[in-house]
Amino acid sequence: MPRSFISAIVLAVLGLIVLSSSVFTVSETKQAIVLRLGKPQRIVREPGVAFKVPLIENVILLEKRILDLDMPQQEVLSTDQLRLVVDAFARFRIVDPLTTYRSVGSEEGAKRRLSGILASRLRDELGRQPFTALLSPERGEVMEVVQNSVNREAKRFGAEIVDVRIKRADLPTGDPLNSAFERMRTARQQEARAIRAQGAKQAEIIRAEADAEAAKIYADSFGKDPEFFAFYRSMQAYRQALSNRDNTSIILSPDSEFLKELRGR
The missing domain is CATH 2.30.30 (SH3 type barrels.)
Structure with missing residues (x-):
């Protein structure tokens, strides 16, 4: 085989290697x-x-593509002194790969750094909220605050936080859970007693105002027609005394002043 042919083959192979x-x-x-x-x-x-x-x-x-950032469960102390086990996650994407490479080196490096920042921001923000806020629509506003806060840090790593969510927020099991339920029950009972007391106070005010208004009406009626007022009060007295609700017998003289309206005028 000619040497020129062998050299051509070797050069072709080297060329393919270089090209690949x-x-x-x-x-x-x-x-x-x-x-x-x-x-x-x-x-x-x-x-x-x-x-x-x-x-x-x-x-x-x-x-x-958008990447998932799963968070390990962590305990958070709410403003009403309840320990909560929070399971959260975030989603992010790399928008500046050069910054990502220079700051953290890779996607995994970005996940590690963002995970630590997210955990810190969650503890700080959830620690400013009562437990009930995590069970209400207000939770969306809390997550938005956390997302904006983490986003400011994520820019240093060439990343953008797309979403932050809480999957679950539970009370710890065992004695902490029972004591938390007991504190919540006591707080609700105190709130109920305060509401009932306020309602009773308002009822007394309304009753007193109604009695005063009734007394005024009676007084006005007496001033306009004393005989009718006396007749009306006698009828009320008969209703009260002669209703016989407790099977009580009343013995009165026919000439009793109490019975004058029944005798006629």
Whole structure:
């Protein structure tokens, strides 16, 4: 076999090796950072085939898609002194891959740093809220505050927080749970007693005002027609005395002053 032919084959193989090492592919879900001797040179965001200098340049791929950030469960002390076990999660994406590489190196590095920041912000913000706020629509506002706070830190790592949610917020099981329920029951009983006392006070005021109004009406009636007023009061007295609700017998003289209205005028 001629040497020229062998040399051509060797050169072709070397050419293929060089070509394959100088070509890389970026998928639609990735973004690439091209490094030359460890220093970032350019960012490739468009999907397709791209080129690099073999042996001198290498490529790091980072996700474009939204990534999940699961948080380990942690205990939080609310303003009403209840210990809560909070299970939360966040979602983020890398918007500046160069900053991400320079600050944390990789996606996993970003997750580790953001996880610590999110845990700290959750403890701080939930510690300012009562337990009931975590069970009401106000929880959405609390999560928005946490998200904005974490986002300010995430920019330093080239990331953006898309969403922060609480999956569950429970009281610890065992004695802490029982004591928390007892404190909540005592607080509700005190609140109920205060409401009943206020209601009784308002009822007394209304009753007194009604009695005063009735007395005024009676007095006005007496001034306009004393005979009718006397007749009306006698009828009321008969109703009270002769209703016989307790089976009591009353013996009166026919000439009794009490019975004058029944005798006629």
